[in-house]
Amino acid sequence: MAISAADVKKLREITGAGPLECKKALEETNGDFGLAEKHLKEKGLAAVEKRLDRATNEGKIFVKLQDNRAALAEVTTETDFVARNPEFIAVGTAIVDRILEKGYTEIQSDLTALVTDLATKIGENMHLKRIKLIAAGAEEYLAYYIHGDGNIGVVVKLGADKPEVLKQEGTQEFAHTIALHIAAFNPLALSREKLDEVFIKEQEEMFRKQMEQDLSMQGKPANVLENILKNKVKKYVSEICLLDQGYVKDDNLTVAQALAECGKNLGASLSINDYVYFKVGQ
Secondary structure (H helix, E strand, O other), X not given: OOOOHHHHHHHHXXXXXXXXXXXXXXXXXXOOHHHHHHHHHHXXXXXXXXXXXXXXXXXXXXXXXXXXXXXXEEXXXXXXXXXXXHHHHHHHHHHHHHHHHHOOOOOOHHHHHHHHHHHXXXXXXXXXXXXXXXXXXXXXXXXXXXXXXXXXXXXXXXXXXXXXXXXXXXXXXXXXXXXXXXXXXXXXXXXXXXXXXXXXXXXHHHHHHHHHOOHHHOOOOXXXXXXXXXXXXXXXXXXXXXXXXXXXXXXXXXXXXXXXXXXXXXXXOEEEEEEEEEEOOO
């Protein structure tokens, strides 16, 4: 049967495939749009299957806040060109929308289907790497920050003993700045108490071995060496724990001190209760 340009256009709008592919699919299925769409999808899946071993080091972090909840998703692809594609961005946006709608805390098949459908259409290997859903209580406020083209996304949960201050512009600006700080410095943990003791022991042992190989340490009394070791571990912990890091807007203050100062100015006690840091490929 003869395939019209209008038929080809209609199938292109449905599938996003090229004009020649659409015409060929319609010819092979005698103009049956349902079969032609299925044929093109299967062909796209086969193409994606061949590319599964190709690295997906590009992508975006998507974040959305709604009703005191935040959803994050990392979607990766092969090239930064596709990562900037409006359809790719639309899929990522749809994923965080659905996470909030359904309350998903783990990746579900309907989320991966959104990515697979786009992969078959565009022809690149893509993955939904991870998702996160965060909820805030009545005495908490969520703020987020997206860095650059979306390669880093952060959500921070700020608490207050007086919930009314969470509505104030100063509080919300501070929460946003903390999210920006986390994006810049990528702390390993909120505080020393949140670090695994096994991890601390491993770092301590690493510093101890370094000191044993340091000629300047030889001959020092055992108690002096032990104090040096403790200070090295303490300094390292301050570099990787959010509350101990130098505040991004004033490194003369730690984040904990900036938090206390902000709370004092607002007439409330503030706390950073949690945060999430997503970086593409990390």
